[in-house]
Amino acid sequence: MPLPQHLAAGELLDALRGAACPSSALHLYSLLRIRLRPTDPSSFAWRAALLALKPLSAASCLPLLSHFHAHLLRSNLLAYPHVASSLLHSYSLLSPSVAHHMFDQIPPATCNLVVVNVMLASVCRSSDLASARLFFDGIPDKDVVSWSTMLGCYFSHGRLADGLAFFRAMTFTTQLAADYVSLVTVLTGCASAGLLPPFCRSVHGYAVRRCVPANRHLGTSLIDCYGKAGRLDYASRVFARVPSRSVMHWTAMICGMAMHLRSDEAIRLFEKMRWQGVQPNKMTFTAVLSACGHAGLVDQGRKFFKLMFEKYDLEPTIHHYGCMVDIFAKAGQLEDAYDVIKTMRVEPNIIIWTSLLAACKRFKNFDIAVEGLEKVLAMEISDENGGVYTLISDLYAMGGRWDDVMKVRRLMEEHNVRKKRGSSSIKAGEPRGLTVSKVS
Template structure:
């Protein structure tokens, strides 16, 4: 035993390069699995040394946890193994290690995050913010408010987390009230990300245009850098509120525009029926060498649909698949079905539905059936009706049941009309105004 103790300083000296190099390798690992493998290799190589004599052990643990946190849920099973090792070797007393473990649990297992937070001996502000973000993300707002109120040294991350929690769970009024409270206190200044959160969360607020102007004015007054997210959010929200001139002004002032800025303008123009202008924007984007995204094509096809540009829509759908290699998503198919069906080309619209590579959803079928009703064609709608009735339909979607009942009446199928009405009564369906595919599409966030 004494010989081993005499050898430890020499071993530590000889291993110092490996210690630091292995920690750096874990930090730059290309995947969570690689980071975890490097961490295990590191432990096997250093069995002769106690963890406390390794100055890089806590750093290696933090880097490994960060790698796992940034990945999908497929690596979540690794977290308990790391937790056990950290607990066994008393590394959780290091606040950076315990906070990294808390962050990993908060993303993959919030219940375990709750238990761990109560056990951390000396949590700091970063630890509290990590737990606050977890509570807000999972919708436990009452617990989040209690923790937020208990944080004495709140920073911009604390306020942002609580505001975002309100916004993401439909409590925009609370979020705006908290933001005003922060501004009145005056100790914390909002950053661009907080303004983006406010804009993104208030799409359902009636005074969206005034909110955009207020946030825009604040950013200008305080010389805030118009980063990619803030510029995109302002362009998108101004466009959604119908203030296309202001959206264009913001767009023109962005020094290095990327595809998200162009897409925001195209979607905004499409939403308000400016199909030709949206296409012109798209063509200019291509001329400048910008590669469109799948969302760009959603906006472009939406523009063609809103303006009845059938040939253009078909051309852009072909370009998206054949020239840019994008796999059509439900939104692209839905636009094409809506475009053709509204123009009375029901056979072509139905052909798209039959040949879709993914299962058509209720929104696509509703768009098609509404066009069948408009053009008084029950025969082509009949097969679609039976498919829709076999799907799970929300009790709030009374308009869809009414549409199906009207189509059966159009075909003289009165027994089926009675069946649908009875089904509505059984499911306590509320007869509220329905929305078209394009209306649903217009709410899609960039």
């Protein structure tokens, strides 16, 4: 980047806004500081500080950030809540414990609700649900951001019923109007659980009754939620009423179709979207490739996979490779599936190997399974992937490798014991009084 020595303060601000890397941001900021030296920290100065802070949380640059922190403290800019909240936000992305420490140092005059909400989000990301709830309960004048942060925390901890109850408490016991972000949060929670359509309908109804302004995020979430809950009719209705459909709307719709095995409709939608000049993104390709997998459309899948990087210049991710392995594996083309794994440019994960192994079992091919068996056994197998042990042991039995069968059976037993103990200890340790009825 050329040194913009000649730039005026306003132009430096613009350059700072575009700065992508920490060093260029700090460099521009120091130039700006020289420009601003005669004047005291003004609104102009702290705007610059905010812009310089953004790139500092993008990379892992804790030392740089601490350095900048010291400067902000010296120049008294940290007294501005805007600056303090941004710095806290940057810290919380790099190191939650440092963020916590900084929060304790913030003087009361600076610590407004925005600062507190940033800290709440940090606690939600890095602590357990109980600590987050304790922090939330301690906030005196909660606003809609405090509530939606806590709401998202329930869902990210997999506590769907509690999340929904919390949402109801928010709408019934406070005067706060849910905005589109809180609705997107609750809809995403419903969607990830594949919850029954009534939940989506009641959230949708709330949005209509309370005239929450429709925007593309809300529309996308509604389509996504209805689609995943299996109400493709409702999803289509929302989709049809979107004035200018973005790639996110299309993708949510295609995904819903793919998920409920309406593969030909998913593919038709995909082609229609392209025909209307909308550029598919990585998610769109994941959705359409999974549709091909479900329907056993090998050639279509191959075609779309090629299209993705040849026409749209998108680098395949592990999800796309996973879809391709699935497409070949389900069709019994085990060599092709194995070939994808061997040539892919990402490290294959347990899902991908499992997909191949399941097909090897179904099509009785031990030779192709051998490498996968060893790879999977070398991986960390989480409780939710526990079923893979049975698959592995069945495959070894199929190959006549009885020593390995015994070895896996032993691993399985250890795994089961650990699993049982683990889940019971979590239940016992869980705080009880943490229900929404406590919310005033």
